[in-house]
Amino acid sequence: MRLYGTEITSRLMLGTAQYPSPAVLAESFRRSGAGIATISVRREAGGDRAGAGFWNLVRDLGVALLPNTAGCHSVREAVTTAQMARELFDTPWIKLEVIGHADTLQPDPFGLVEAARILTDEGFNVFPYTTEDVVLADRLLQAGCEVLMPWGAPIGTGLGLTNIYGLRTLRAQFPDLPMVVDAGLGLPSQAAMAMEMGYDAVLLNTAVAKAGDPAAMAEGFARAVEAGRLAHEADPMEPRDMAAPSTPVIGRAFLS
């Protein structure tokens, strides 16, 4: 999988928030095999070195880093946050979040496109957290995005793929574009479904970090992502309404 010219071997992307401890975070990443970790920037008090400790932890994970603009509700806020993240993490990659609705954390589509255009013009590689809206997707591509990250469900809900029709339509509209289902996944089966539908990768955080055994859940997701991808590449059969016997009919003994 190539994302902005970078080859990423794993199709599982994992967040770094909400783990019970740094050790569990590291073990979860190890068992997930994730190739990309999402991270953020937050206020730091003078004399505090929490940022340095976390930076050492994620650097040791040995994965590509994707900083986000989580919590930003305006274009300016998101752009400034992205600029600070680029300097802190020395990467042009940015997971662009411009939130438009507090309860659902649904992206603000208008602000998202505007921020994506500004950041692309400034040399960023924008990974927009978006909805499954195909018109919005097209606008984001026009703004310079080369990857899209539609939500499965609102962040942190664990509801899975709430609009399968919309996600299938989006995949069909842009068959060659790298697309990542980002947010809302709660179970490995939901990740497998996204991969079976042809999505290139999934990004999740809460489903692993809030599991009773995060590292085991991370491995569960890794296996599901691999299974779903294999199934997609294997060209699945078409479903049908009527039964069709799988065992040969010819040669059956007549015993009535």
Next chain:
Amino acid sequence: MQITVNGTATEVQSQTLADALNELGYGNARVATAVNESFVPATARDAPLSPGDRIEIVAPRQGG
């Protein structure tokens, strides 16, 4: 002068952002900065501060 640092009113003697970071205990910490909602790269922190400036100082954190 009085400025606002990460949302808290703060009195500093420094006249530049670079000096203020030292004065406030950041030293060589891995931080990024913004003044009045605009990003200020590390290479531009010698610009003078003004009373009332709103400064944001951020560091790496967990994220999803």
